[in-house]
Amino acid sequence: MGAGQKAVVDAATCTGCGICVDVCPHQALELVDGIAKLTKPELCDGSGECADACPVQAITLK
Numbered sequence: 001m002g003a004g005q006k007a008v009v010d011a012a013t014c015t016g017c018g019i020c021v022d023v024c025p026h027q028a029l030e031l032v033d034g035i036a037k038l039t040k041p042e043l044c045d046g047s048g049e050c051a052d053a054c055p056v057q058a059i060t061l062k
């Protein structure tokens, strides 16, 4: 986790639970066709709340 990093969702692992969408402080994530997607990457500051909250470790910061 650090400056300039963005949330990257592994679509094959994501279950679409929506927890990351709820915990994102910047509303950068949305569910698209049942999979989390960083639809507003310009809002992502790489703080990683989503990655910490994801129950299946589908989000990494890159």
Ligand code: SF4
Pocket (backbone or CB within 6 Å): 009, 013, 014, 015, 016, 017, 018, 019, 020, 021, 035, 036, 053, 054, 055, 056, 057, 058, 059
């Ligand atoms: S918390 Fe994880 S499994 Fe749930 S929607 Fe987000 S990426 Fe997918």
